[in-house]
Amino acid sequence: MYIIEVVVPIRFKNNFYYLYNIKNSIPKIGVRVKVPFRKHFLIGIILNYWSRKKYNSFFIKKYNLRDVSTLIDNDSLYGINLWNLMKWYSCYAKLDFRKIVLDILPSHFIKDVFIKNKKYFYWNITDAGKKYLYLKNKFGKNQLYALSILTQQSIYYKELKYFKIKNSVLLSLAMKGLCKLDHCKNNQHRHVHIVLKNFKYLGKKCLKFITMLLRQQDYSKPFYFTNINILQKLDFYTFLFCHYFNNGLTILLLVPSIETSFVYNLISLFRKNYNINIELYDNKISIQKKISVWNYSNSLGPKIIIATKIGIFLPLRSLGLIIIYQDYSMLNNPLQNKFIFNEVQVALQRSKQEKIPLIFTSSSLSLFCKKKILDRSYKQIKFNYLLENNYNKQNKINIQNNIFDFTYGRSIGIYSINLIKKINYHINNKSSVLLILEEKNNFFKVLKCNNCLQFFRCIYCNQYYKFHNYYNELMCCYCLKTIHVPEYCNYCGFFSYSTSFFDMRIAKEYMNEVFPHVPIVELSNKTTFTKMKYFFNSDYYLHFNTSTIILSYANYANKYFIKDVSLIAFLSIDKYLYANNFRSLEQFGKLYQSILFSLGHNNLNLEVIVQSSKTNSLLFALLEKGYDFFLKLLLNFRKKYKLPPFTYHIVLWFHSSIFQTITLFITYFNDYFYNNLIVLLPQLIIIGPDPIKKLKYKNTYYSKILFSYTSLQRLHFVLNILYKKIQSKKIFEKIIFLYDMHHSDN
Known part of the structure; x- marks a missing residue:
């Protein structure tokens, strides 16, 4: 008999203890159990257990410990590696360990809901089929072909098209007792050896260098591949996937978004060429799909999983490689997520724990990563140096940059007259035009x-x-x-x-008035892959038969592969030049570079137009001398004024449903905590607390405080003291505190 500690999905901050009296079984950490709670039953997860011999019967009677109702799982849902990773992150980010354990799981795992397991059918050969295989006169060609494949391997029901076998042929063999149809709960892909094909965009020199890197045993520093095109990235990922899949290891690819042309191109490529299904994992997919991917990732065998940042907490067995696809993405409010975490820091820790390589690929370097490369904590590999000289000369993109000023000359809405002339010129040359608009343009109301x-x-x-x-x-x-x-x-x-x-509707209306006979396509949050499927070709490229005008928001411009684009126009960048946020120019540089690399594969002559009412020396450096020179200037500017990445920022978010508790904490912080922290660190910069705001569609109020210091270790030390003092006060029990530990990375 054992005493177990169980976490239950309710608002109480304390754990609950139960008696484990199930015969012939020892409790395991990370296993689900059904436990009585008041008059109901709840599903909880075992966090710890002890033998009953350590405690007296008086202790059990005093606390009125009840028995566990049923044991749901035989094995842990998390695994040892993931459990240790969650413990590390709870200590590192000052998060409640119980919250991480419950929030990572799909919601139906901890609800009393019947989960219907999907059955996967596959054909197997019987002993009679192996005997009668040598009697070739009794069977037709199709039946002999089906039996010869079944002797080598079993065939899943979905793989019949790949092997070109009809279901009627297998049914006729099953009637004779030569084969049978079995089923399994998990979609366990068998170990298939992938035959490597020619990689058009890599070359022999590049492939040799990558194989030499993968043979290394020292993975203390991650590899950062820069200056990589989208077509090169596709070949690079397929080579890595095939290499680790053949060795029986799992590959995890983290992407900013799943609904992109790049992801769908990878999935279709592996289905057609290698007959391997790539699983997707995201918060937006259905709950049944989440549960199936979670169980599939916890099973044995090699796997390929593409996921967003939440996928770093999947219970992957035999993990061999983590790839992070870093691209331009706008910052979101962290309170919209279940808990705050930085996927780069968690991936670094997971690669150290499991001793596996971590690879970053990006077309637009961030300042934080640039400083890490200069400090030699990341190993930078410029992809264009690995390729042959002939390939670089053939695929060199000629970019012509122009800046149009709003203050001089006339304009039609947000379109200047000079821009309309340029659009007309490119449309007459039978090529497409991409116009990038900001979602909230404060400078044109x-x-x-x-x-x-x-x-x-x-x-x-x-x-x-x-x-x-x-x-x-x-x-x-x-x-x-x-x-x-x-x-x-x-x-x-x-x-x-x-x-x-000045939103998308008004911008589209203006374009229809100026160019009435030219089709206009909208790329925004309303457009999905199902709506755009008529424009996709077999490789998920957006291909238009005639010259078109593509209106897109900044977040959706680099999601799709668009063919025959010769003009890119940023309609208004005043948001980045006039913003109070010091990261705004860096965000525009990332956006500019990522769009160039996503569209530069289809046309070697691109024209880029930037519309603005104000000019800037950093903007001229980006357009004339390139992104690398722009990053060097920004680094010097940040170093001069002691801004990230030369200092570290940590943001403390706090929210509650009661307005009075937050106001009480703010006054208490200003009167008591503020002076104590500055005594410990005299050079500590504290900005805030911010004015209290309310979340949309929720009855929660929130605010934040920013802490800045040159040393990250000293900043962690001070915040540990603050965290302990907050926990000691019972007044702040109803306030939830979240620490954004790597705010400067974003």
Whole structure:
């Protein structure tokens, strides 16, 4: 008999203890059990266990320990490696270990819901079939072909098309008792030896260098591959996948988003050429799919899994390689996620624990990674140096950059007259045009009536007025005439109005007026792969028969492979130049570089146009001298003013459903905690607390405090003291604290 410690999915902060009286079984850590809780039954996970001999019967009667109802799992859901990784991260990020254990699992694992296991069918040969195989006269050609394959390996039901075997042929053999149909719970792919094919975009010199890297036994430093094209990246990933899959190891690829052309191209490539299914894992997929991928990753055998950042916490057995696909992505509010974690730091720790290589691939380096390369903590490998000279000369992209100023000359909405001339020139040459728009363009606002929902237009040219909030004026960008904001609407006479951004609908309307016969395609959060399937070819490239105008938001421009694009135009970058955030220019540099590498494969002559009302020396350096020179200038600027990556930022987020508790913590922090922390570290910079805000669609209030210091270890030491002092106060029990430990990496 044992006493077990169980975590249950309820709001109580303490764990619960039960008696384990199941015959012929020893409790295991990470196993689900059904336990009584008040008048109901809940599903919990075992965190620890002790023998009952250590405790008296008085102890059991005093705390009224109840028996476990049923044991659900025989083996742990997590595994030893993942359990140790979660323990490390809970200590490192000051997170509750119980919260990580419950939040990582798919939600139906800890709910009292019946999970229907999907059955996977496969054909097997019987002993009678092996005997009658030599009697060739009794069988037809198709039956002999099916039996000869079944002697070598079993065939899954979905693999019949790949082997070109009809189901009716196997049914006729099953009637004679020569083969049978079996089923299994997990989709366990058998070990297939992949025959490596020619890699068009790598070359012999590159393949030799990669194989030499993989043979090394020292994986203390991760490898960082830069200056890599999308087509080179596809060949590079397929080579790595095949190499580790043949050795019976699992490969994990972390990507910013699953719904991209790059991911779907990889999946289709492995299905067609090698008949291997690649599993996808993300928070957006269905719960049944999450459960099947979780069970599949916990099974034996080689696997290929593509996932977003949450996939780093999958219970992968025999993990051989972790690849991180780093690309431009906008920052999100961390309170929208279950808990805050940095996938790069967790991947580094997992590679050290399991002694496996970690590979980064990126077309646009971040400043944090650039400094790590300069400090020699990352090994940088420039991909263009590994390729042959002939290939580099043939695929060199010629880029022509231009900057158009808004303040001079006329414009139609957000489009300057010079830009419209350029679009017309490229459309006449039968090529596509990509126009990148910001989701919330604060520098071009329009006025709208609240009654009839009509926008205010110019009397002379019927263009939208640009609204200036400071002067309370409306300006026509085409006529260059300004008027005061009218007291009532010209259409319905209503007196109330509101402002709205220059969004995708207005941008599309302007383009339809200027180019009525040219098709316009929209790339935004509304567009999905099902809507765009008519434009995809076999390799998941967006291919248009005629010259088209593609309007896209910044987040969705590099998600797709687009063919025949000769002009890229950033319609307004004032958001990056006027922003209070010091990382804004770095974000634009990443966006610019990632789009060039995603679209540079299809056309060797690209023209890039940037529209702005203000010029900048760093912007000129990016467009004229390249991204590497731009990063060097930014590093010198950050070093001068002691900004990340030369200092470290840690953000403390705190939220609660009660407004008064947060205000009480803010006053307590300003009066007591602030002075004590500065005494410990005199050079510590504390910014905040920020004004209290409310989350959308949730009754939770939140705020944040930023801590900055030159040494990360000293900053961790100070925050440990703060964490212990907060826990000692019972007033702050209803506040949830989250530490963003690597805020400077993003």
